[in-house]
Amino acid sequence: MNTFRGKQQASRKVLWTGLLACSAMLRPFPAVAQTVPAPNTHATTTVTTAASTTTNSQVFPRVTVQLNGVFSPRGFFNIMVRVYQLQGVARAKLDLKESRLTLDFAPGVVVSPTEIRNVMVNAGYSPGPFKIEKISVNAPPDNRPGWIKVKHPPSHSALVRWLEINF
Amino acid sequence: MLKKLLPILLFTCTVMSGSTIAWASPATFVTALPVALDQILARVDADTALTASELEYAQFPVSVALGATSTLALFATFQQGFTSLDQNGETYTSSGPRDTLLFARYTLYKRDRPKTTLRLAPLAGAYLPTGSNTLSNSNGLLAAPLQTGSGTFDPYLGVAAGYNGSRYGGAWDATYRWNPSAAHGISPGDVIRTDGEFEMRLLPVHLPNEGLPKELWIALETNLIENRRGKIDGTMNPNSGGLTWNGAATLQLPTLHWELALGVLLPIAQQLNGAGGIPEDKGFISFFEYYLSAPSWKGFRRKR
Numbered sequence: 001m002n003t004f005r006g007k008q009q010a011s012r013k014v015l016w017t018g019l020l021a022c023s024a025m026l027r028p029f030p031a032v033a034q035t036v037p038a039p040n041t042h043a044t045t046t047v048t049t050a051a052s053t054t055t056n057s058q059v060f061p062r063v064t065v066q067l068n069g070v071f072s073p074r075g076f077f078n079i080m081v082r083v084y085q086l087q088g089v090a091r092a093k094l095d096l097k098e099s100r101l102t103l104d105f106a107p108g109v110v111v112s113p114t115e116i117r118n119v120m121v122n123a124g125y126s127p128g129p130f131k132i133e134k135i136s137v138n139a140p141p142d143n144r145p146g147w148i149k150v151k152h153p154p155s156h157s158a159l160v161r162w163l164e165i166n167f
Numbered sequence: 168m169l170k171k172l173l174p175i176l177l178f179t180c181t182v183m184s185g186s187t188i189a190w191a192s193p194a195t196f197v198t199a200l201p202v203a204l205d206q207i208l209a210r211v212d213a214d215t216a217l218t219a220s221e222l223e224y225a226q227f228p229v230s231v232a233l234g235a236t237s238t239l240a241l242f243a244t245f246q247q248g249f250t251s252l253d254q255n256g257e258t259y260t261s262s263g264p265r266d267t268l269l270f271a272r273y274t275l276y277k278r279d280r281p282k283t284t285l286r287l288a289p290l291a292g293a294y295l296p297t298g299s300n301t302l303s304n305s306n307g308l309l310a311a312p313l314q315t316g317s318g319t320f321d322p323y324l325g326v327a328a329g330y331n332g333s334r335y336g337g338a339w340d341a342t343y344r345w346n347p348s349a350a351h352g353i354s355p356g357d358v359i360r361t362d363g364e365f366e367m368r369l370l371p372v373h374l375p376n377e378g379l380p381k382e383l384w385i386a387l388e389t390n391l392i393e394n395r396r397g398k399i400d401g402t403m404n405p406n407s408g409g410l411t412w413n414g415a416a417t418l419q420l421p422t423l424h425w426e427l428a429l430g431v432l433l434p435i436a437q438q439l440n441g442a443g444g445i446p447e448d449k450g451f452i453s454f455f456e457y458y459l460s461a462p463s464w465k466g467f468r469r470k471r
Contacts (some may be wrong), residue, residue, distance in 0.1 A: 069284030145378035
C-alpha cells in the first residue's frame, strides 16, 4: 500500500532535501529530470525532481496522477470537486482514455504527496501511481487537448465562491 | 464472513439483473448514482405517457444527492406531477406532490482497477407521506393510480451495485418498500423491485489518446416490480397489485458537469391481480443531471 505516514515522512523529507541539493550542484536547470522512487511508498509511485538552481518562482509543480476507476466525465468531476479545494492549482488536464489527471500548480507552490493522495481517496477512488515534476515557467507551453482552467474565486463569500465555481 | 458472502451477493446481482452490473447513470432508478465526497448531484426526470390510453401521466421527480463522506451518500427524491384516468366515460385527474423518498447509501465494498471499477452499497431510508392517499370526489375515493401517496411512513431498504469499464458499464439494485396499512384511504401494498442497467459507449468508437471527448452512450434497462395487494380503509383489496416487467432504452450524453438522457419505457409483461387493473403503457423517459461541488468554507477560513 502507498503510505506516507509517521517516520516515513521524516526520512523522506531528509532524502528529498539531499537529492535536491545534490541535483542542484550537479546539473543546471533545465537538465533532464531525475526520477527517484519515493522512499517507503507504493512501488509504482515516483517523485520526479528536476535538478534546479532556479528559485521557486521560476518553476511550477506538475502532478500526473493515474486514476483507478475513472472511466467517464462524471468520474473526473468526482475528482475535480476535490481539486477545486486544493490551493494553488492553476489548471487540470483530463485524459479519459488513460484514466489520467495532470495538475499544473502556480509557480512556487509546494505540493504535498499526501494531499494529492487524499484527493483521490476522498473522491472515493483507490489511489494509483502519481509523479510530481518541476517545470520551468520558461518551458514551451503545453497545448495538448484536455486542459481546463481551475477556478479559484477570490470572494470572501462562500455563497459567491460556490456559485462561481459551479455555474 | 464478508468475503464469503460477497461472491454470493455479486453472483445474485448478476443473475437477477440479467446484465452486467455497473456504476453508471440509469434512467429508471436513482439508487446506483455515483456521488463523491463534497459533490452534489441534482437530477430532474421527466416521465410521460407516450401514447393516448386510459391512464396518462406526466411525472417530474427531482432527486438531490450529497456525498457526505467518501463512502456515505445521502439522497432525497421529491416527486410531483399530473395523472389523468378515463373511467366509465369520465376523466379524473390529480396532481401535486407525491411521497418524498429519503435514503442513505453506504459503499460497503469497492474495487478500483486501472480498467474496471466495482461498487456494492446497501441503502436504507423511508418514504415520507407528503402525498395523499385520500383524494376523493363526490363519488368517494379516487382510483389508486390517482392517489399521490401512501398515507404512511414507509421504510425503504435495498442494495445497489455497479461495475464500470471505459466502454461498457451497468448498474443494479434491489429494493423493498414496506407500506404499512393506513386506517383511511387507499394503501398501496409493499413494493419489491429489482432494476438492471447495461450501457455501452457508442461514440467515439475509439477514444482519443488525450483529452475528454464528447461521448454518446446507449443504455438498456430492465425493471421487475412486484406490487403486493393494497388495502382500502384497512381492508384488503383483491383487485390491486401485480407483477410488472418493463424494459427501457435511452441515449445518454454525458459531459464533465452534466448529463442528458432521452429514451422510451416499454412494458414487456404484466400480471395484474384481480380485475379492473390498468396495464402500464409505453412511456417517454428523460433526465437531466447537473453535478455541483458542495459549498466549502475551508478557503473562507484560510482567507480570514
